[in-house]
Amino acid sequence: MTDVLDQAQQVEEAEREASIALAVAPLKGEGSADCGGCGDPIEALRRAAMPSARRCAECQAARERRAREFRS
Numbered sequence: 001m002t003d004v005l006d007q008a009q010q011v012e013e014a015e016r017e018a019s020i021a022l023a024v025a026p027l028k029g030e031g032s033a034d035c036g037g038c039g040d041p042i043e044a045l046r047r048a049a050m051p052s053a054r055r056c057a058e059c060q061a062a063r064e065r066r067a068r069e070f071r072s
């Protein structure tokens with residue numbers, strides 16, 4: 001059940017971050033093209049699947065690992 005709660009929290013956080021991104025960068029025309037963690041371009045496939053993604057898969061996974069460790 002913990003995983004379900006984690007996922008719900010991550011969705012909530014992602015939605016909050018997406019709305020912040022929209023407010024901060026209204027002129028970009030699309031989701032952030034560069035990872036907010038390492039600065040590398042976010043894969044086009046990932047952006048297509050998740051337009052609000054602001055980190056590459058690697059940074060997002062690392063961030064989720066850290067979040068889990070923080071709560072345990």
Ligand SMILES: [Zn+2]
Nearest residue numbers: 035038056059
């Ligand atoms: Zn990255």
